[in-house]
Amino acid sequence: MNSENFTLELQTEQTGQTDGRESWVHLVPAGTFRGKDGRGPWTLKDANTVVNATRQRAGRNQIAIDYEHQTQRSEANGKPAPAAGWIMGMQSRADGIWGLVQWTPQAAEMLANREYRYISPVFQYSTKTGEVALITGAGLTNKPNLDHLAAVANSQENQNMEQLEELRKLLGLDATADMAAIVAKVQALLSAIAVNSANPDPAQFVPIGDFQRAVAESNxxxxxxxxxxxxxxxxxxxxxxxxxxxxxxxxxxxxxxxxxxxxxxxxxxxxxxxxxxxxxxxxxxxxxxxxxxxxxxxxxxxxxxxxxxxxxxxxxxxxxxx
Structure with a gap:
């Protein structure tokens, strides 16, 4: 399935420091699926079309992720519906549609403590064919109706593991190197850079006069x-x-x-x-x-x-x- 990205425009007050609170979240599974409560079946036929339709509906606004779908229930129960995070972008992948989410500090802490683990999407679909049309939101929950999606906490852990693996490769460390070994390697590299900057090796440089003469001759x-x-x-x-x-x-x-x-x-x-x-x-x-x-x-x-x-x-x- 071809990938197609988009990023919803951030509001001015939301462009500050995020402290690493961004992560990709599995929103809608690929193919045909149904809920554990028997609803469905639904079908994600063309992920790119759904992503584009969602983008057009959202316009310049980000899409909210709340807690336990309180956004849909607040009118009935009168309780507030605070956001747990905001969908900043979407991407179609082989296993469905994923969203780039910027979590609030409170939600990020809850996910880190595994107080919440799963995501439950809200989407519009054709009542005749069950084909998913667009995504309108999502909610953090511990009782998801869809068990076809990757757990939010697991997806964050996987991303962290992938980043650590890439960092080990860049630093030339063994695949079993822990965080302490990574930090030690980085500190050693920084120290070497500082020493070289303070005491440059003359063998690595040429006098400016020789350099200019060589350039002139070359010209x-x-x-x-x-x-x-x-x-x-x-x-x-x-x-x-x-x-x-x-x-x-x-x-x-x-x-x-x-x-x-x-x-x-x-x-x-x-x-x-x-x-x-x-x-x-x-x-x-x-x-x-x-x-x-x-x-x-x-x-x-x-x-x-x-x-x-x-x-x-x-x-x-x-x-x-x-």
């Missing part, structure tokens, strides 16, 4: 562009005279890894590279005794080749390609 590695974009970018700088044609392969490689570094280099050089490597009339004297390739370069061009680590042939070839 640089992520600032490259695609090879196609790099070639376009570099070609534009070659055309504008910022870099020489023979530097293209190096420039493209740098851009694909770290474009900001390439741009910083170009900004520092300025559009002067081509003027340096381009022959001028004033400096076109050739050196005597030089090689055939060297003879085609002037003093400045040869100095550029030496500084850049390239041969005269490479520069001449690059210039021809340009």
């Amino acid at each position: 640089q590695l992520r600032q490259g562009i695609t090879k196609a974009d790099a070639e376009t970018h570099v070609s534009a700088h070659i055309a504008s005279g910022h870099i020489a044609p023979f530097m293209k392969e190096w420039a493209v490689s740098l851009c694909t890894v770290n474009k900001p570094a390439f741009d910083s280099f170009v900004a520092g050089v300025g559009p002067s590279v081509l003027r340096i490597v381009t022959p001028t009339h004033a400096t076109s004297q050739r050196r005597p005794g030089s090689s055939s390739a060297n003879e085609n370069l002037n003093e400045i061009e040869l100095a550029v080749c030496a500084q850049m680590g390239i041969t005269a042939e490479e520069l001449i070839k690059a210039r021809a390609a340009d």
Whole structure:
């Protein structure tokens, strides 16, 4: 059976501390059932439909759980009908409909002392088919007409046991660990946390300067562009005279890894590279005794080749390609 939850809106004065007085209570059993007094049979055919119908009828109000159905009897006997708890939400499960109840302090104490143990629902149903239509309330009692429901005290005990079992697992304790062992484990963990906070292990931390440098280096590695974009970018700088044609392969490689570094280099050089490597009339004297390739370069061009680590042939070839 599919689950469907809803929570009825709490009133402002009811949203304070509940001291763990909330628990899930079995309200209506699944399938067909009848009362011990012979009434019925009733059938919970579609739990989701019943939950929705109950929600619509309740609106913004919570549904009261009283003592011994005094709400239905107060008009006749003139006695008050105090609430033992309030149904805050409902859920359809495989075994029927369950309600999330916030008990009053008095009712919670009675349940803990087993002065009350059972729940008796009040619901509307079809007089023709016996199908349950919606839930209008419930009452604490020790003489329930339906014996198909889980006892309220037992359901609370089961929930507590499940919570303890989960807590043992989280703390890495054996399944037989009692409450004293659980408390001791929690205290030990809190003490360890306090010690570690007061005396941090230097091996677990790095200096902020090293961290920032590592982050900066990592960011640089992520600032490259695609090879196609790099070639376009570099070609534009070659055309504008910022870099020489023979530097293209190096420039493209740098851009694909770290474009900001390439741009910083170009900004520092300025559009002067081509003027340096381009022959001028004033400096076109050739050196005597030089090689055939060297003879085609002037003093400045040869100095550029030496500084850049390239041969005269490479520069001449690059210039021809340009």
